[in-house]
Amino acid sequence: MLVDLDDPIIRGLLINLVGEEGMNVVLKMPDGEVTDEEVSNVTEVPLNIVRRTLYILFENRLATYRRERNKDSGWLTYLWLIDISGINELLDNEMNRLLTNLKSKLDFEEDNMFYICENECGRFVFDLVAETEYLCPNCGEEVVFEENEIIKQSLRKRINELEDI
Ligand SMILES: [Zn+2]
Numbered sequence: 001m002l003v004d005l006d007d008p009i010i011r012g013l014l015i016n017l018v019g020e021e022g023m024n025v026v027l028k029m030p031d032g033e034v035t036d037e038e039v040s041n042v043t044e045v046p047l048n049i050v051r052r053t054l055y056i057l058f059e060n061r062l063a064t065y066r067r068e069r070n071k072d073s074g075w076l077t078y079l080w081l082i083d084i085s086g087i088n089e090l091l092d093n094e095m096n097r098l099l100t101n102l103k104s105k106l107d108f109e110e111d112n113m114f115y116i117c118e119n120e121c122g123r124f125v126f127d128l129v130a131e132t133e134y135l136c137p138n139c140g141e142e143v144v145f146e147e148n149e150i151i152k153q154s155l156r157k158r159i160n161e162l163e164d165i
Helices: 008-028 036-043 047-059 084-111 126-131 149-164
Strands: 063-069 076-082 114-117 123-125 143-146
Touching: 008 036, 008 047, 008 084, 036 047, 036 076, 047 063, 047 076, 084 149, 114 126, 123 126
Parallel strands: none
Antiparallel strands: 063 076, 114 123, 114 143
């Protein structure tokens, strides 16, 4: 399966996983099985970052390796192959995780009333400030009601956008 590395969502997910330098490894990775040192030479990314990147890709099932014993030295060589065709499955999982997260945030916003401290100590739920008689639990200043309609709207908008993908 072909993966469009220019797709901003796929690119964003990969950068999240392996970082900007790791992304250079993905983009410039030579074809076929290669050792981490060869990858480092070709991509000009430091060896430790190449290793880290390959390991992260492996953990996410986007790369595989094969061990080969050198006949002369007896040392093991790891031959790596990147295969990011599994990225779509990863993307689905990531999307579901994000959606669940946004929905629970929205539930929390819908189920609570919020108060903020004018000294910017934070944002508190009704139950908490009701106990302190509407005084900031941190500094003792009065708290004021905060309308959260805009927050709820933007959460709903993001949830709808993600569900449409
Ligand atoms: Zn305060």
